[in-house]
Amino acid sequence: MDKHEEIFNNLQQEMKRGTLVLAVLSQLDKPEYGYSLMGILEEEGLQIDQNTLYPLLRRLEKQGMLESIWNVEGSRPRRYYKISSLGISVRQNLISEWKDLNKVIENLIGGN
Amino acid sequence: MIKNYLYTVGKYLPASQRDDILKDLEANIYELLEEAHGDREYSPKEFEDVLYKMGNPKRVAESYLERPRYIIGPQYIDLYLLVVKVALLGISIGLLVVSIIKFIVDGDLLQSLFSLVGGIWNAGLVMVGIVTIIFSLVEHYGKEEDFPIENEDEKWSLDTLEQPPEETDRIKTSDLIFESIFILIFLAFLNRGLPLTMIYSEKAFVFLNYEILSSYIIWINLALGFDLILDVYLLIKRRWTILTRLLSIILDLAGVAIIAILALTPGLWDFSSIPGISQEELTGIETGVGLGLKIGLAAIIIIIVIEVFKHIRAIFRKR
Numbered sequence: 399m400d401k402h403e404e405i406f407n408n409l410q411q412e413m414k415r416g417t418l419v420l421a422v423l424s425q426l427d428k429p430e431y432g433y434s435l436m437g438i439l440e441e442e443g444l445q446i447d448q449n450t451l452y453p454l455l456r457r458l459e460k461q462g463m464l465e466s467i468w469n470v471e472g473s474r475p476r477r478y479y480k481i482s483s484l485g486i487s488v489r490q491n492l493i494s495e496w497k498d499l500n501k502v503i504e505n506l507i508g509g510n
Numbered sequence: 511m512i513k514n515y516l517y518t519v520g521k522y523l524p525a526s527q528r529d530d531i532l533k534d535l536e537a538n539i540y541e542l543l544e545e546a547h548g549d550r551e552y553s554p555k556e557f558e559d560v561l562y563k564m565g566n567p568k569r570v571a572e573s574y575l576e577r578p579r580y581i582i583g584p585q586y587i588d589l590y591l592l593v594v595k596v597a598l599l600g601i602s603i604g605l606l607v608v609s610i611i612k613f614i615v616d617g618d619l620l621q622s623l624f625s626l627v628g629g630i631w632n633a634g635l636v637m638v639g640i641v642t643i644i645f646s647l648v649e650h651y652g653k654e655e656d657f658p659i660e661n662e663d664e665k666w667s668l669d670t671l672e673q674p675p676e677e678t679d680r681i682k683t684s685d686l687i688f689e690s691i692f693i694l695i696f697l698a699f700l701n702r703g704l705p706l707t708m709i710y711s712e713k714a715f716v717f718l719n720y721e722i723l724s725s726y727i728i729w730i731n732l733a734l735g736f737d738l739i740l741d742v743y744l745l746i747k748r749r750w751t752i753l754t755r756l757l758s759i760i761l762d763l764a765g766v767a768i769i770a771i772l773a774l775t776p777g778l779w780d781f782s783s784i785p786g787i788s789q790e791e792l793t794g795i796e797t798g799v800g801l802g803l804k805i806g807l808a809a810i811i812i813i814i815v816i817e818v819f820k821h822i823r824a825i826f827r828k829r
Contacts, residue, residue, distance in 0.1 A: 433541040449565055449573040452538050456531075456574065473549055474540040 418446065418454060420496060423489040426464065429478035455479050463488055511557045512539060515567060522571030531574050539564060581646045589745070590645045593687050597637045600691035605629045608699075637694070648746065675749035678824050683745065690741040693734050700730060719780040726771060733764045752828060755821040762814045769810055773803040 425438050432452050439446050458464045463485035469476045481489065516532045523531055542560045543552050564570055582590050609626040613619060675681075740757055744750070750758075772778060781787065781795045 431541060432538055433545050437545075448538065448542070448563075449570055452534065453574045456534065457576070474544065475537055476541065477534060477537055 414444075417496075418450070419458065420489065420492045421446075422451070422454060422458065423463065423481055423485055423492070426479055426481040426485070429467070429480040431469075431476045431478050435479070458485070511554065511561065512536065515539075515561050515564070518567040519571045522568050523574065527574070531571075535564075535570070580649060581642070582649050586645055586649055589683070590641070592683070593641050593645075593691075594638055596684070596687045597641055597691045597694075598634055600688070600695055601633045601637055602630055604692075604695040604699075605633065633698075637691075644742075678827070679750040681744050681748055681750060683748075686741045686745050690738055690745075693738050693741070697731065697734055697738075700727060719778055722775060722778050726768070730768055733761060733768055737761050737765070750821075750824065752825050755825050759818050759821050762818055766811055766814050770807055773807040779803075 421439060421444055422435065425435060430438065432448065432455060435455075436446060436448060436451055439451075455464060455466075459466050459479065463482055464479045465482045466477050466479045469478055516536060519535060520528050520532050539560055542563065543556060546560070547556055605626055608629070609622045612625065613622040616622065736757075740754065740761065744754060747754075779796070779799055781792055781799070787795075
């Protein structure tokens with residue numbers, strides 16, 4: 399890996415990491431389990447590693463932005479996550495923040 | 511296979527969260543299997559593939575930890591490494607001196623060499639262990655108090671900032687570390703009966719009359735013990751204050767008194783154990799050592815007077 403590629407990969411990862419919370423919160427109005435959420439995000443073009451997604455879901459739950467229930471109906475127990483009321487209000491703020499930021503960056507980079 | 515994987519991941523997780531995270535992780539692994547192969551019994555190869563897909567157990571565990579766990583964190587690691595280096599150097603020098611004395615007394619080079627290597631190994635291990643324990647305790651208990659950034663962010667104001675110490679109040683870390691290590695080594699020799707002093711040596715104090723010395727040992731221990739506590743405190747605080755300067759002056763004066771007693775008490779130094787020594791030679795050595803001790807004492811008094819003067823000047827400047 400040359401230097402350009404290495405620096406770019408790191409910065410790209412950092413950039414993506416900042417948007418993951420909003421991406422996850424945006425898709426959890428109805429309950430999803432980890433793998434299904436990963437599939438939904440991938441379909442929309444957002445690749446996310448399971449070792450990033452699963453710990454993130456736990457963290458968001460700990461912060462009160464997600465609620466989880468164990469579904470034991472199938473042969474194996476599955477943990478489903480759904481956005482909480484706190485998560486919904488935080489998501490609202492994040493969305494407007496994202497739009498503002500997007501505008502600012504668009505202006506800054508201009509026609510580049 | 512999954513059991514082994516979960517067990518290995520669990521080794522890197524804190525006990526308080528281990529069961530919960532592993533329950534999650536097990537469910538995640540079966541999710542991956544089910545999505546890939548449907549709901550059925552899985553072959554060992556399929557298990558193997560999915561575990562490789564999950565990744566290195568250590569990395570997986572780390573991804574669940576909110577912050578890295580340290581025994582000694584970045585804040586103290588440089589100081590820790592410096593202390594360990596100085597401690598090992600100090601021990602090596604101290605034991606080299608002991609071995610030379612032993613060699614002069616016994617004349618057995620091989621024995622002295624073996625005891626030097628063995629002594630450095632034992633004392634080095636004990637010293638590194640003690641230093642590591644002290645630093646890990648400082649890391650564990652000292653962090654939040656020093657820099658309460660996480661939960662008291664909003665209370666932050668310009669008034670809460672620490673002032674950098676003035677040039678004269680800055681402590682010289684390396685001096686303090688050297689001093690602490692030599693105090694530790696000296697205490698270890700002095701209290702040779704203590705089981706923890708691995709650098710115990712019967713021959714090291716062969717030139718001191720232990721019967722006379724024993725009545726002073728408690729005072730030497732007290733003075734050096736307080737010196738050591740003050741040094742460690744200064745190493746953590748990294749600055750002189752009026753109080754620590756006053757304490758240092760008291761300890762310096764106590765130190766001079768003790769050194770004067772050691773140098774001037776008649777009969778404390780006893781060289782009669784040197785093999786084959788004649789009375790004439792003994793008198794010569796005693797006169798020479800007596801003179802040397804007095805010159806040494808005078809030099810130490812001058813150094814300490816300068817130190818005390820520096821402290822007093824700094825205290826008055828501050829006022």
